[in-house]
Amino acid sequence: MIRLDAVTKRFGTLTVLDELTFDVKPGEKLALIGPSGSGKTTILRMLMTLENPSEGRITVDGDYLFHMKRGNDVVPADEKHLHEMRRKIGMVFQHFNLFPHKSVLENITLAPILTQNVSKADAEERAMSLLTKFGLAEKADAMPSQLSGGQKQRVAIARACALQPKIMLFDEVTSALDPELVEEVLNVMRLIAEETDTTMLLVTHEMNFARDFADRVLFFDSGHIIEDGPPSEIFTNPTHERTQSFLRKVL
Numbered sequence: 316m317i318r319l320d321a322v323t324k325r326f327g328t329l330t331v332l333d334e335l336t337f338d339v340k341p342g343e344k345l346a347l348i349g350p351s352g353s354g355k356t357t358i359l360r361m362l363m364t365l366e367n368p369s370e371g372r373i374t375v376d377g378d379y380l381f382h383m384k385r386g387n388d389v390v391p392a393d394e395k396h397l398h399e400m401r402r403k404i405g406m407v408f409q410h411f412n413l414f415p416h417k418s419v420l421e422n423i424t425l426a427p428i429l430t431q432n433v434s435k436a437d438a439e440e441r442a443m444s445l446l447t448k449f450g451l452a453e454k455a456d457a458m459p460s461q462l463s464g465g466q467k468q469r470v471a472i473a474r475a476c477a478l479q480p481k482i483m484l485f486d487e488v489t490s491a492l493d494p495e496l497v498e499e500v501l502n503v504m505r506l507i508a509e510e511t512d513t514t515m516l517l518v519t520h521e522m523n524f525a526r527d528f529a530d531r532v533l534f535f536d537s538g539h540i541i542e543d544g545p546p547s548e549i550f551t552n553p554t555h556e557r558t559q560s561f562l563r564k565v566l
């Protein structure tokens with residue numbers, strides 16, 4: 316579903332990702348963990364085309380992300396191609412990024428109506444079904460400012476789901492929440508995993524959740540993957556001292 320092939324990302328002289336290569340299978344639930352600044356968010360931002368790789372290639376769902384095939388050549392992608400590719404991926408951010416002057420329902424229906432030509436009635440039906448599933452049906456007409464952090468984040472997840480992406484990216488979606496609100500957001504992610512075959516990538520500091528939820532964990536350190544395996548292995552028997560000391564601190 317996703318392939319990074321020798322992807323390097325630099326910001327000025329800082330190399331954030333260094334010739335990174337990995338695949339993600341369809342339906343896989345992948346947790347990206349590791350110290351702050353190790354490049355995890357940058358990977359998600361590249362998949363959302365919010366950042367360009369400095370070198371290397373990314374493919375999503377069998378197609379180039381920043382490049383496209385033209386005859387036998389591979390050339391930089393045009394806006395139309397990027398638009399097509401972006402439809403495959405949804406992202407949920409740490410700080411929700413809801414539209415503050417739109418109701419909960421409008422937050423969810425706006426993109427399907429504007430970008431997928433879904434009728435207003437169908438978009439609203441889809442949105443209400445998601446809100447009901449996520450325990451928020453009675454908040455449909457509320458404004459984001461009237462919601463708790465956990466509710467805002469569940470709306471943000473519903474908004475991403477409404478576009479029915481093949482891939483969903485979750486960037487520290489519980490980090491801005493009070494501890495008692497974390498579980499309701501994690502439950503919504505569990506629901507998506509149970510009910511759909513969406514490929515899910517999450518950057519998280521919730522180690523217990525990563526252990527519980529992910530099929531596979533990548534541990535990043537300074538722009539490299541230093542561990543790659545099932546949570547049972549990484550959390551109980553990490554190979555690197557760097558991982559061991561990180562886990563000792565956070566678990």
Ligand code: ADP
Nearest residue numbers: 326331349350351352353354355356357358518
């Ligand atoms: P992580 O998610 O693992 O905490 P990030 O991917 O957010 O790491 O960041 C990796 C490094 O890249 C950090 O040193 C960060 O300061 C730097 N960085 C991220 N985005 C930018 C940017 N737009 N310009 C300059 N440096 C950046």
